[in-house]
Amino acid sequence: MRSERPRRPSWERPSLFTRVMATAGLVFLHAPVWVIALYAFTTEDRTYQFPPPGLTLHWFDVAFARADIWESMRLSLLVASAATLLAIILGTLAAFALARRTFGGKESITLLFVLPIALPGILTGLALLAGIRTLGLEPGFWTIVAGHATFCLVIVYNNVVARLRRIPPSWVEASMDLGARGHQTFRYVLLPQIATALLAGGMLAFALSFDEIIVTLFTAGHQRTLPIWFYSELFRPRERPVTNVVAVVVILVTLVPILLAYYLTRPDERGSE
Amino acid sequence: MTPAIELRATRRAFGSVVALDSVSLTIAPGEFFALLGPSGSGKTTCLRLIAGFDQPDSGAILLDGADVTNTPPFARNVNTVFQDYALFPHMTVAENVAYGLRVRGIARAERARQAGDMLDLVRLGEFGARRPHQLSGGQRQRVALARALINRPQVLLLDEPLGALDLKLREEMQVELKGLQQRLGITFVFVTHDQGEALSMADRVAVFSQGRIEQLDTPRELYNRPQTAFVASFVGSANVVERAAAQKLTGQDRAFAIRPELIDLLAAGEPAADGYVQCAGEIVDVLYHGASSRLRVQVDERTTLAVARSESAGGGVQGFTTGSRVRLAWRPGHAVPLRD
Numbered sequence: 001m002r003s004e005r006p007r008r009p010s011w012e013r014p015s016l017f018t019r020v021m022a023t024a025g026l027v028f029l030h031a032p033v034w035v036i037a038l039y040a041f042t043t044e045d046r047t048y049q050f051p052p053p054g055l056t057l058h059w060f061d062v063a064f065a066r067a068d069i070w071e072s073m074r075l076s077l078l079v080a081s082a083a084t085l086l087a088i089i090l091g092t093l094a095a096f097a098l099a100r101r102t103f104g105g106k107e108s109i110t111l112l113f114v115l116p117i118a119l120p121g122i123l124t125g126l127a128l129l130a131g132i133r134t135l136g137l138e139p140g141f142w143t144i145v146a147g148h149a150t151f152c153l154v155i156v157y158n159n160v161v162a163r164l165r166r167i168p169p170s171w172v173e174a175s176m177d178l179g180a181r182g183h184q185t186f187r188y189v190l191l192p193q194i195a196t197a198l199l200a201g202g203m204l205a206f207a208l209s210f211d212e213i214i215v216t217l218f219t220a221g222h223q224r225t226l227p228i229w230f231y232s233e234l235f236r237p238r239e240r241p242v243t244n245v246v247a248v249v250v251i252l253v254t255l256v257p258i259l260l261a262y263y264l265t266r267p268d269e270r271g272s273e
Numbered sequence: 274m275t276p277a278i279e280l281r282a283t284r285r286a287f288g289s290v291v292a293l294d295s296v297s298l299t300i301a302p303g304e305f306f307a308l309l310g311p312s313g314s315g316k317t318t319c320l321r322l323i324a325g326f327d328q329p330d331s332g333a334i335l336l337d338g339a340d341v342t343n344t345p346p347f348a349r350n351v352n353t354v355f356q357d358y359a360l361f362p363h364m365t366v367a368e369n370v371a372y373g374l375r376v377r378g379i380a381r382a383e384r385a386r387q388a389g390d391m392l393d394l395v396r397l398g399e400f401g402a403r404r405p406h407q408l409s410g411g412q413r414q415r416v417a418l419a420r421a422l423i424n425r426p427q428v429l430l431l432d433e434p435l436g437a438l439d440l441k442l443r444e445e446m447q448v449e450l451k452g453l454q455q456r457l458g459i460t461f462v463f464v465t466h467d468q469g470e471a472l473s474m475a476d477r478v479a480v481f482s483q484g485r486i487e488q489l490d491t492p493r494e495l496y497n498r499p500q501t502a503f504v505a506s507f508v509g510s511a512n513v514v515e516r517a518a519a520q521k522l523t524g525q526d527r528a529f530a531i532r533p534e535l536i537d538l539l540a541a542g543e544p545a546a547d548g549y550v551q552c553a554g555e556i557v558d559v560l561y562h563g564a565s566s567r568l569r570v571q572v573d574e575r576t577t578l579a580v581a582r583s584e585s586a587g588g589g590v591q592g593f594t595t596g597s598r599v600r601l602a603w604r605p606g607h608a609v610p611l612r613d
């Protein structure tokens with residue numbers, strides 16, 4: 001915790017204009033989220049009239065009673081877990097291969113790994129759909145997982161590679177020098193060092209997968225993940241606030257891991273030692 | 274007696290840079306051996322080859338008579354103290370020291386006992402529960418030593434062991450390392466760029482330059498009888514007089530080295546002792562070092578000689594100022610002829 005910040009010189013202090021604009025920017029970003037949360041409690045179910053005529057917990061009962069919501073929630077959680085696990089394994093392997101070694105074509109391989117996150121989702125989705133059709137596969141759970149793993153992998157890879165580059169080569173040499181086999185060096189020296197990076201990358205990957213819709217639309221077949229459920233719900237006039245209730249739950253489910261990831265990867269004295 | 278370490282015509286190149294050029298070397302058991310040289314001279318490559326972190330392109334490496342050229346580091350009975358200590362930050366000091374036992378499957382209680390003994394040996398008995406970042410540089414260095422010694426290696430390798438320490442600590446550690454080596458009786462091989470360190474600690478020193486061993490000798494021989502211009506100037510910073518200049522001064526067509534403290538400094542008109550080699554010159558600069566002073570005297574267009582004057586021996590530098598004309602003289606026997 002920082003105590004008593006020293007007074008900064010006048011030319012470093014923000015002007016009133018800067019403060020107003022910064023505040024306005026933050027309000028623009030976050031106000032809609034609060035509006036969504038607010039309308040989860042409204043007593044009026046068709047139009048979003050402001051202010052809400054009354055507040056109720058009724059929509060939570062309705063939402064929790066609907067099987068389709070639970071089904072979609074379950075599918076999204078399963079997909080996100082599977083995609084994250086796959087990404088952790090493959091991303092870590094890729095990071096170890098590419099962090100230190102130099103070999104021909106390394107730059108191209110690195111680019112190919114990172115590309116899926118820069119590529120528009122619609123392209124990834126189209127390409128995957130074409131691939132799935134060509135191979136004669138039935139779109140479903142595993143095709144969604146594969147689609148999500150393409151960009152989840154990048155997140156894990158980037159986190160782990162950054163951490164590995166901060167580990168002095170002498171640590172691995174010292175471990176070998178003292179008699180450790182490769183798997184022991186990994187288990188006792190490297191894994192403790194990359195653990196928080198794995199956790200942070202995994203949580204971020206989970207959150208990305210959980211609310212992904214574009215790639216999912218192309219790869220899901222008849223399955224409905226939670227984002228697809230939202231999308232289809234928009235066209236139903238009834239029980240509008242139910243979507244808001246689910247949205248609040250989704251915000252909580254994604255916010256917690258992202259906050260955790262943020263706190264876990266802050267540089268601490270031990271890691272930077 | 275089987276040598277502790279033997280390198281046979283070992284060569285290692287990185288791309289077009291030849292780091293080690295066909296080096297052969299024998300180190301006896303129990304010897305305190307220094308690999309001395311400037312950066313890029315091949316001394317560190319040599320150490321890494323012995324440790325097994327790197328493999329030679331050609332040649333062989335033998336430990337205690339056995340060829341280990343293709344043996345990985347974890348299977349060699351050699352341990353290393355790294356320049357940056359390479360302590361594992363997520364382990365306590367005691368866990369760091371016990372690491373070599375842990376990976377060999379020794380039980381926890383036995384590990385703790387031996388780690389405690391080792392920490393006592395390096396006078397850090399109370400620090401086992403701390404983390405490496407809570408220790409000072411000198412303490413970390415001793416932890417690294419304890420960790421490397423716990424597997425009872427035949428050979429201990431030290432990479433610039435004192436490089437990161439301040440002057441006072443460096444002198445203490447020199448004494449401590451020397452004492453430790455004598456008590457344990459194992460072979461120590463250390464890399465250094467500091468000739469003072471090499472001379473004061475080692476039994477023998479290999480001076481490296483450009484991937485080759487320039488000279489391998491005892492500290493005394495290296496200092497008094499350098500064979501090449503490189504050794505003469507690198508070890509003890511002697512003056513090197515090149516052939517052309519040497520011809521004019523001594524009449525002999527051979528380069529030689531002369532130590533700054535063996536040159537007499539005389540006023541312009543003062544006669545030198547009989548039989549001394551002498552020459553005239555002009556003082557370029559005077560540097561005061563406390564116990565001694567160092568002057569540089571230009572004796573011809575291409576030759577400048579350093580002269581050391583001890584303050585206590587009545588050899589102050591009063592009266593000798595930049596630009597003044599002086600005479601230099603030395604006993605012919607003090608000039609060491611050099612190989613080309």
